[in-house]
Amino acid sequence: MNPLARLNRFLGKLPVHLAVILMCVLWIIPTLGLFVTSFRTRQAVNDSGWWTVFLPQPKAVGLPEYTQYCASCHGADGKAIPTANFSDPNLVNQFPSAASLLVMLRKPINGKPHLINPTLPSAPRDALNTLTPLISYLQTLSGQNQSTGRFTLSSYVDALVGYKGTRNYLSDCQQKVASTLVQFNCNISDLANPAGMGVAFINTILVVIPVTLFVIVFAALAAYAFAWLDFKGRQWIFALLIGLQIVPLQMSLVPIAQLYVKLGIQSSFLGIWLFHTGFGLPYAIYLIRNFIGSLPRDIFESAYLDGANHWAAFRVLALPLAMPAIASLGIFQFIWVWNDFLVAKIFLTTHPVLTVQITNLIDPRGGNWNILTGAAFLSFIIPMLVFFAFQRYFVRGLLAGSVKG
Amino acid sequence: MVPKIMKQGRWAPWLYLAPALIIMLVFIVYPTIGTIRLSLLDETSTHSAATTCIPNQPCWGVFENYRYALTDPAMLTALRNNALWLLLMVPGTVAGGLFFALLADRVRYESVAKSIVFMPMAISFIGAGVIWRFVYDIEAGGGPQIGLLNAIVVGFGGQPIAWLSNPLINNFSLMLVGVWLWAGFCMTILSAAIKGVPAEMLEAARVDGANEWHVFSKIMLPTIMPTIVVTTTTMAIIILKIFDIVFVMTGGDFGTEVIANRMFNLIVTNAGRSTAIAVLLIVLTIPIMVFNIDRFRKEEAAR
Numbered sequence: 001m002n003p004l005a006r007l008n009r010f011l012g013k014l015p016v017h018l019a020v021i022l023m024c025v026l027w028i029i030p031t032l033g034l035f036v037t038s039f040r041t042r043q044a045v046n047d048s049g050w051w052t053v054f055l056p057q058p059k060a061v062g063l064p065e066y067t068q069y070c071a072s073c074h075g076a077d078g079k080a081i082p083t084a085n086f087s088d089p090n091l092v093n094q095f096p097s098a099a100s101l102l103v104m105l106r107k108p109i110n111g112k113p114h115l116i117n118p119t120l121p122s123a124p125r126d127a128l129n130t131l132t133p134l135i136s137y138l139q140t141l142s143g144q145n146q147s148t149g150r151f152t153l154s155s156y157v158d159a160l161v162g163y164k165g166t167r168n169y170l171s172d173c174q175q176k177v178a179s180t181l182v183q184f185n186c187n188i189s190d191l192a193n194p195a196g197m198g199v200a201f202i203n204t205i206l207v208v209i210p211v212t213l214f215v216i217v218f219a220a221l222a223a224y225a226f227a228w229l230d231f232k233g234r235q236w237i238f239a240l241l242i243g244l245q246i247v248p249l250q251m252s253l254v255p256i257a258q259l260y261v262k263l264g265i266q267s268s269f270l271g272i273w274l275f276h277t278g279f280g281l282p283y284a285i286y287l288i289r290n291f292i293g294s295l296p297r298d299i300f301e302s303a304y305l306d307g308a309n310h311w312a313a314f315r316v317l318a319l320p321l322a323m324p325a326i327a328s329l330g331i332f333q334f335i336w337v338w339n340d341f342l343v344a345k346i347f348l349t350t351h352p353v354l355t356v357q358i359t360n361l362i363d364p365r366g367g368n369w370n371i372l373t374g375a376a377f378l379s380f381i382i383p384m385l386v387f388f389a390f391q392r393y394f395v396r397g398l399l400a401g402s403v404k405g
Numbered sequence: 406m407v408p409k410i411m412k413q414g415r416w417a418p419w420l421y422l423a424p425a426l427i428i429m430l431v432f433i434v435y436p437t438i439g440t441i442r443l444s445l446l447d448e449t450s451t452h453s454a455a456t457t458c459i460p461n462q463p464c465w466g467v468f469e470n471y472r473y474a475l476t477d478p479a480m481l482t483a484l485r486n487n488a489l490w491l492l493l494m495v496p497g498t499v500a501g502g503l504f505f506a507l508l509a510d511r512v513r514y515e516s517v518a519k520s521i522v523f524m525p526m527a528i529s530f531i532g533a534g535v536i537w538r539f540v541y542d543i544e545a546g547g548g549p550q551i552g553l554l555n556a557i558v559v560g561f562g563g564q565p566i567a568w569l570s571n572p573l574i575n576n577f578s579l580m581l582v583g584v585w586l587w588a589g590f591c592m593t594i595l596s597a598a599i600k601g602v603p604a605e606m607l608e609a610a611r612v613d614g615a616n617e618w619h620v621f622s623k624i625m626l627p628t629i630m631p632t633i634v635v636t637t638t639t640m641a642i643i644i645l646k647i648f649d650i651v652f653v654m655t656g657g658d659f660g661t662e663v664i665a666n667r668m669f670n671l672i673v674t675n676a677g678r679s680t681a682i683a684v685l686l687i688v689l690t691i692p693i694m695v696f697n698i699d700r701f702r703k704e705e706a707a708r
Contacts (some may be wrong), residue, residue: 013511020508024521027659030585031524033539033553034532049551050539091469138604218425225421229413237426239698242435245642246690250672251683278432281425283639287594290635293701297708310413324597331593332526339529355529369515369535376532383527384520391516394600 020260038373039151045370049354053151062137065130069115078141080326082376090369098131106133155374162196162361164368197378206269207344207353211276215333216326218277219284220292223322224314226285227293228300244282252279255345260347272347276337284329291320327393335383354379406472437687444470444680454677470681483662486576489662490583490647495640496583499633502591506599507621509592519596523589536655537582541568541654572660579661583652587643591636598632599625634700638693645689 005036024105036050037257071077077247078086086092102124105114113119120127154168163169165180173186184190191198225231227240256275295318319326352360358375364370416614443450445467447457460463465472498702505522509515525533542552543565550556555565568578602625647666651657657666664682671679 016508016511020505020512020514020518023505023508024518027522027524027585027588029553030536030540031528034528034536037535037539046551048549049556050552051553051556133529147634218428221421222425225418229418229421231418234418235698235702237422238701239694241429242638242694242697243687243690244429245639246645246686247433247437248646248668248683250669251440251680252432255436255439256432275432278428281429282433285425286639287635290631294631294708310417323481324600325594328597332590335527339527341529341531355531358531365497372531372535376528376535379529380524380527380532384524387523387527388516388519391519394597 034373034376037154037370038155038377040370041152041154042368042370062133062135062140065134066137068118068136069120069130078138086138086141089142092138095135095138098128098135101131101135102127129144153369156378157374158368159358159361159371159375159378160197162188162193162357163371164195164361164363176256195357195360197354197357197375200352200354203348203351204338204353206351207272207348208277208334210269210273211280211337212330212333214251214273214277215280216330217286219281219288219329220319220322220326221314222281222285222287223292224310224318226289228313228318229310241282241285245286249279249343253342257346267347267349269348269351272343275343276340280333280336284333287329288322288325293321295321323393327390331390334386338379338383411610440683443676444684446677448675448677450676455678460555470677471685473678474681474685480664480667482660483657483664483667484660486660487645487647487664489576490580490644491641493577494583494587494644495637497580498587498591498640499595499637501584501588502593503595503633505588505627506592506596509596510599519589519592522592525586526589528562530649530653533582533586533650537654541578542568569655569661570659573662575621575655575659578656579650582654583647584645586650587640587690591640594636595629595632596638598629602628631700631704638697641693642690645686 022192034051036053037045039390040053041048042249067076074080074084084091095104102120105113105120120130135239153172157163158169161184163170163172163184165177167177169180169184169190172180173184180186183195184193190196193199194367226234252275257266260268260271265271299317299321300313302315308316339355340353341359345356348356354375358372358379361371361375416659445454446452447454453467454469455464455466457469463476465471502522506519509518528536539551540553541555542550543555544550544552545565550559550570551566552567554568559565566574569575605672606624606628607620610624615623646665647663648669651661651663651666652669655661657663657670664686668679668682668686671682
């Protein structure tokens, strides 16, 4: 293709590109807000909008004073004199107030005054006023100033290990806070902490994968019968099935819980598999029946002429041809069960799944709600991977050659 | 019209149906029968609902809970809101999803674009509540707005707007969240159908000189129509029982009540009223059922 034609083609498609990109931007902005927020400190989240991280930051407090008095010897990063390294928190912590810093500055260094050019204002009050922002800047240099630290992974780390305190897991471990050391080992083994997301992750997988398989297999079988088999009451049962989609699952919780106690399967994986399968089936059958039912009649008839029976037609024709529908069903079934809270809370009390575990992490007084931001993203990775993985079934041409032109 | 295409054993259909039917009978049908029974009893589920009637006040006897479900002011608000949700959100999500699926079908970064629109589906409703907090938040005092929309409004010199508590707009704010959440669902299903339209049919039409609008309206649309109807049906049912968006964002306050939220709030305090609302929901789907059966009859007759 010559360049002109290529340009022409590109321009012709420009409106499509713009529309797709515009919609993507609109759709991603709310999620982006959560994503950015998940890396911010709790203080910063309450003080300013998440988008401000993309704006130029206001100059740090004390920078002009630091540049005027200290930078020529200590360097812009405070590391120029190794014995007086301002990036070391232990050194900076020796000067908790402007007064203590003033004492240090009045002391001679190697027999010479500490500050020669410029010197501090001679009036003590003016000197202290100059030093207060300097203290704040030294704390920034040593990485201790929380409000100026822009990003942190603590929402993620806290959620992963199941930290419920009011500060964060990493700093508690560093400072050896007793209440944290009781619950945590402060090493990699904390990922398996029963209150953390690791264990809940495995429980969720153990719930979701069997349910998704059950729903797909049972629904595909039933959908084939509704579409291509003949039996009494076919239309009526199918009508009822559409109506079953509306039944709110809250109405089943109590009777089924009572039934499970009688059967002795309360809080078992079997119980939750069956419950989710039951409520996944009406929609699943409805969707797949629609897809299988709209396949052309002649492909089934010619299979029959070739000697196939229904079971063969189901496996060799209906299932492969319904793959796009089955893939989208699989995606949604997976995600609905993955994000379910209510059913798991009631029927799987001994093995908390992710959603239940996350709500367990929340301090009822609202002290650590920011943990939700990290937890929401951790919980969201797997469903997105499933969506990507199933994309390859959405391809054109499965029916190629089977339709008469 | 019988769909029979080949010999089948007498019991064969029931073998295909048995696993699904048995599970649905136990988990949905049996509890639903219980639900209907409870809806005729009082809040403690021990006496007939007729005993809750107050003398000299309107009373529907044993159907007293249904009088509540159909005439209580809170329920009237909920019914009005659900109607509004149905009218705006079903077309919004289905048309939006279809539009995006068609556009994405024509670009090379289709899979990335679709993932972005799909993304809200993958976020649990807990996460979604937090996400929209950063969009709708209002800072009534002088502080900086941490809600995106109000930051924009204030940036243009306006007054911050109470997106979730102003009764004139809060329902639309919630529906916006709904469209954001569910458009990806419609898009995925419709995209699968679009991929099912044989490429040679589209090519043949283009070779014959049809423009893109004709290719869409004469070939694409009729072929994917069944899926559009299925998606619309499913969305209508989902919207009828919409619950978590309202529950998380406003709790049904400020005139945003919906049927399913009312049902959920009453489930512990007044089982009779709660179950009557559940039955009302089931009754509301009857037109959808009738429409679908009619359509399947026609489709089978034609194939």
